[in-house]
Amino acid sequence: MMCKAVLVSLFWFMIATMAAPTLLEANTLLQNGEEAQALNRYFKxxxxxxxxxxxxxxxLGSQTLAKCQGAAWTITLSKCSGSQNCYALPSVSSSGTRITCxxxxxxxxxxxxxxxxxGIFGHPAHGSMDVVNQESLQHSSNELITPSLINQAFAPSLVIQGDSIGYIAQDLQLL
Known part of the structure; x- marks a missing residue:
């Protein structure tokens, strides 16, 4: 009986350790915040x-997550609920941003x-990165480019939490 209790405790300790969030350095969190602000200014x-x-x-608009298909924006991903809006948000567990409601x-x-x-839109003068015209950069076909930030592009990863759907943008090298 005691062995079973020890095994159960060990199991839950391992689960808690694996699920523990990774803490980011302050400069990475700030960069994520400024990148998300630049994206939100672009989305407006x-x-x-x-x-x-x-x-x-x-x-696309305040409540729609849109995806580009065939060089046109389509509303195929999700609409935010009435009390929520679509935003680029800074990731707090890894470098990058996520697009979600x-x-x-x-x-x-x-x-x-x-x-x-x-706040959500920031001030262009506060960020270390300036938004550039997305046509001025070369992109691979599967990048998230909304907008392109100097020397950076983003690739989406689908994230589903409860009944929310969002995307995490991870840094990629430009081609």
Whole structure:
């Protein structure tokens, strides 16, 4: 009986250790926050008829996660619930951003936790990266390019948490 209790305790310890979040350095969190702010500024002006490359993922309007298919934005991914909006959010467990639905209050809190100034949209002068015209960079066909940041592009990974669907953008090298 005692052996069973020890094994159960060991099992739960291993599960907790594997599930423990990885802590990021403050400068990585800040960079993630500033990158997400730049994406959110870009999303504010993104239109359904804007050029895109297959595989790109973006917020189209305030409540829609859209994907580029055949050089056109399609609403195939998800619509946010009435109380949520689509945002690029800073990842707190790895380098990069995620595109997902969130309440404004939760998003603001997440940006504040990264140290990024200016909330969800930030201020262009505060970031170390400037948004550039996406046509000025070369991309592979499966990159997330919404927008392209100097020397960086993003590739989407689908994330499903509960009934929320989102994408995590991971840094990639440009071709």
């Amino acid at each position: 002006s993104l239109k359904t008829d804007d050029h895109c490359n297959d595989g790109q993922v973006a917020c 969130s309440s404004e209050k939760s998003a603001e809190g997440l940006f504040a936790a990264t140290g990024a100034v200016g």
